[in-house]
Amino acid sequence: MRHKPEVLARNLIASTRLFRVEELQLKFSNGVERTYERLISRAGYGAVMVIALENFERAILVEEYCGGTERYELSLPKGLIEPGEDVLAAANRELKEEAGFGAKNLEHLGELSLSPGYMGQKIQLVLAWDLYPEHLPGDEPEPLRIDYIQLKELSQLIHHPSFSEGRALAALYLARDLLSQRGLFPS
Amino acid sequence: MRHKPEVLARNLIASTRLFRVEELQLKFSNGVERTYERLISRAGYGAVMVIALENFERAILVEEYCGGTERYELSLPKGLIEPGEDVLAAANRELKEEAGFGAKNLEHLGELSLSPGYMGQKIQLVLAWDLYPEHLPGDEPEPLRIDYIQLKELSQLIHHPSFSEGRALAALYLARDLLSQRGLFPS
Secondary structure, eight states, rough: OOOOOOEEEEEEEESSSSEEEEEEEETTTSSEEEEEEEEEESOOOEEEEEEESSSSSSEEEEEEEEEETTTEEEEEEEEOOOOOOOOOHHHHHHHHHHHHHEEEEEEEEEEESSTTBOOOOOOEEEEEEEEEOOOOEEEEEEEEOEEEEEEGGGGGGOTTTTTOOOHHHHHHHHHHHHHHHHSSSSO | OOOOOEEEEEEEEEEEESSEEEEEEEEEEEEEEEEEEEEESSOOOEEEEEEEEEEETEEEEEEETTTTTEEEEOOOOOOOTTTTHHHHHHHHHHHHHHHEEEEEEEEEEEEEEOOOTBBBOEEEEEEEEEEEEEEOOOSOOOOOOEEEEEEEGGGGEEEEEEEEHHHHHHHHHHHHHHHTTTTOOOO
C-alpha cells in the first residue's frame, strides 16, 4: 500500500437536499498536485440492498421509477438504514415495504461501493431467505411491482431492457456463488 | 411497464467542474407528487471498464487513489471514452494507460448503471484477452500498481481490504459466467 496523498485543502463547493460536493487539493507522494471532486451523500447511516430468495433458484426483483435514468427499472429491494437500526433489521424492513415479504433468515454478506473514485457511499448486502408475506407501508410514491430472476440466468440481465444496476448484479452473483459453495445451488 | 410520471418542472440546482444536480418535480400516474434530485455527470461520451484476462483463470486489477473513499483501491482498469472514440478502442487505450497491456481481442459485453435511482451514468463493459505489453502515458497523477484476481476466488473480493467497487465485481462475475458458458472456465 502506497503513502496516501496529502490533502492540501478541502472545500465544500456545492450543497443540495441530497448531495454535497467537496473539492480536494491533493499532493501525491511523487510531488504531483491535482484537484479532485468527491460526492458526499446525505445518507448518514448507510444503505442496504437485499437479495431475497423465494427459493434457492430464484430471487425477488422490484420495479421502481428511477430519477437518474428517468425510467422504470428492475433492481433489488434497497433503501436507507434508519437511525438506531441495525443492518439486518433495515434489510427486513425494506423487504417488507418494497416487496411485501419478511424473512425468517437474514445474513450480512459484506459491503460494496458505488464508484470509489468520486463517491464515498457504501451499501450493505443482505441475503434473505425463508420468506413470508408481510407488507409495511414505505415512503414510495406508488406501490412497487415485484418480479423474479432465476439465479441460473443472471448473465441475461445485462441485456434486460429494464435492468441496469451494477451493484445489484454483483449482489446476485455473489449470493449465487455463496449458495453454490454451500451446496445449495448447482455449480 | 407503467406510465412514466409527468415531469412538472426541471431545474439545475448545482453545478461544479465534474457534477451537475438537477431537481425534478414529478407527478406519478396515481396523482402523487414528489421532488427528486438527479446527478448528471459531465462525462458526455460515457465510460468504459475492462475485464482484462491474463489467461482464462485470472484478470488484471489496478490500484489507484480514490477521492471518494479517500484511500487506494483495487478495481478494474476504467476511464472516460474520448470524443470520436469507439468503445473497444477506449477500452484498449485505458488498458494500455493504466495496466501497461494492449489486447488482441476485445468484446463488448453490455452496459451497467451506477445507481439508477439518482444517477444517469452508464459504463460499458469490455472483455479483453490475448494481451501483450504496451504502455501509453495517461492522465493519472502517478503510475498505477497492477495486481491479479483469480476468477475462481471472486467471492473473496467482498472481504478484500482494498476492493469495494460493485460494478467491477459484477463485471468480473459476468465475465467468469460467460467464459464458463463457452467452456473456457470450469463451472
